[in-house]
Amino acid sequence: MRALQSTGKSKACFTWHYAFVKNSFTFLSKIRTWKKDVGFKVKMIRLVFETLQDEQKKSKKQKAFDFKQDAKEIYAGFMQCYGIDLFSCKRLHWWKFIALFNGLSADTRIMQIIDIRQRPIPAPTKYNAEERAALIRLKTEYQLEMTQEEREEQFADNLFDLFETLKNMAEKR
Numbered sequence: 417m418r419a420l421q422s423t424g425k426s427k428a429c430f431t432w433h434y435a436f437v438k439n440s441f442t443f444l445s446k447i448r449t450w451k452k453d454v455g456f457k458v459k460m461i462r463l464v465f466e467t468l469q470d471e472q473k474k475s476k477k478q479k480a481f482d483f484k485q486d487a488k489e490i491y492a493g494f495m496q497c498y499g500i501d502l503f504s505c506k507r508l509h510w511w512k513f514i515a516l517f518n519g520l521s522a523d524t525r526i527m528q529i530i531d532i533r534q535r536p537i538p539a540p541t542k543y544n545a546e547e548r549a550a551l552i553r554l555k556t557e558y559q560l561e562m563t564q565e566e567r568e569e570q571f572a573d574n575l576f577d578l579f580e581t582l583k584n585m586a587e588k589r
Contacts, residue, residue: 492525
């Protein structure tokens with residue numbers, strides 16, 4: 417567990433994966449014909465696990481906020497909404513902080529910025545050129561800085577998408 421936490425994996429993530437593998441073994445052990453074939457069970461679990469990871473990668477959303485980069489706006493939102501000074505607050509449990517953060521009203525600056533970051537850019541028409549330009553300008557102004565690791569991950573994802581596209585094009589011919 418300690419090694420898993422040092423690599424950046426969360427305890428909840430580890431717990432979910434452990435429960436998934438444990439439940440998979442329980443399910444597979446109930447099927448009598450596979451009872452003695454442990455290798456097959458492991459292959460099945462790996463296949464299901466990889467499929468779930470692929471689905472998770474596909475549904476991965478872009479980050480809408482970062483606690484470090486948006487610290488000033490989060491502080492201002494807590495002051496505006498709750499009157500809580502986060503700098504002078506002696507003790508605030510993380511779960512309580514997250515609950516309060518999720519409950520911030522839409523008129524706080526941080527929630528407006530999150531809305532801008534998550535808002536999709538509409539398809540271009542002859543009527544929405546100004547709206548698109550304004551939204552693109554706002555998205556550029558409030559975009560989050562990416563870490564080196566995030567840039568490398570995005571590059572790898574884009575490269576994988578490119579290879580998949582080329583593979584599909586080659587299969588069609």
